[in-house]
Amino acid sequence: MDAVSDHRSGCPINLTVEILGDKWSLLILRDMMFGNRRHFRDLLTHSQEGIASNILADRLKRLVEQGMLTKADDPTHKQKAIYSLTERSIELVPVFAQIGAWGSKWLPVSEELSIRAILLEQGGPKMWEQFMRELRRSHLGEHVYADPGEVPVWMQLKAAYEEVVARRGRSGA
Amino acid sequence: MDAVSDHRSGCPINLTVEILGDKWSLLILRDMMFGNRRHFRDLLTHSQEGIASNILADRLKRLVEQGMLTKADDPTHKQKAIYSLTERSIELVPVFAQIGAWGSKWLPVSEELSIRAILLEQGGPKMWEQFMRELRRSHLGEHVYADPGEVPVWMQLKAAYEEVVARRGRSGA
DNA sequence: CCTAACCAGTTGCAATTTGCAAGCAGTTGA
């Protein structure tokens, strides 16, 4: 019944690794967060890295059990399930921002896939907070109204991505 | 020869996961960074989570290959190897800080193992930078002099940890 | 000099996890 029971240790890094420390969980959350994917097939067929369906099913199940996601019926389709981020997974935004910044600096990233990470890094905690508010609205159904003067983060990220893709399409390979 | 060759995708999150996305790599870096461990035996026998020697050997090899660590002979002992962090692994400090903060908030951490994470979060980017300077000095041998007025971060973390341990020793279990 | 402890791993093996391809029952839209 101890906080440590069933875990290798009570260290916050270790406990996080026990949940997210595999080759796929973080990528699924990334796709839900930044790619706006909410359905199984959507995650499966648009996966950049080519996740297998059995792995996806297993990870979704685990993430739901761990409180990182919730699963609900889609009212528009009897077979469809909608997966949503929870508050605890939404609060991974700063973690994603730092990992994205680190990866963009040190690893052989492709330009069109790293532009969003760079933008998110430059935006800083203020932009992260705004993005988390947007995620709460669409995933938790919170009726928070956005500042009418601000451009939604997801829209900024989308525009930046498409700008790079268009530019590369015109000139390079 | 492309940036994507040999990788599942050029996404910074994915590339980071390919390096650190397993149950042990991040913990080894954590122990080197925050536990000041530099030798194989040291990492093996003081591992909170009980890593096996073959896994440790494999991960150290991989981390060296990936440029996250360097390995050198210890001049005081012919059989000893000294492992050091590199600039790229030192720059994971903000990532550790965010993960530690997230884990401390959402997971069943033990108080004595999370106090350092909380302190590092409260310290913010300024403290992270100072800590990275300290790591550069001891792992990269850089001759950067610390501001004489500031208490080293590792010392602050150590003091906070010991304070919790002492307090819990007196009262609780 | 002898010996026990210490050094960084290695080896063998069983159990678990992964990745791939194919398949499934039910649902929907044309």
Next chain:
DNA sequence: TCAACTGCTTGCAAATTGCAACTGGTTAGG
């Protein structure tokens, strides 16, 4: 009515993990 789509499941080979024992060499103490 039927093809396409829904979220998975199954079977199986390959890779990875975890455990325990072991290795060849080094060093400190008596």
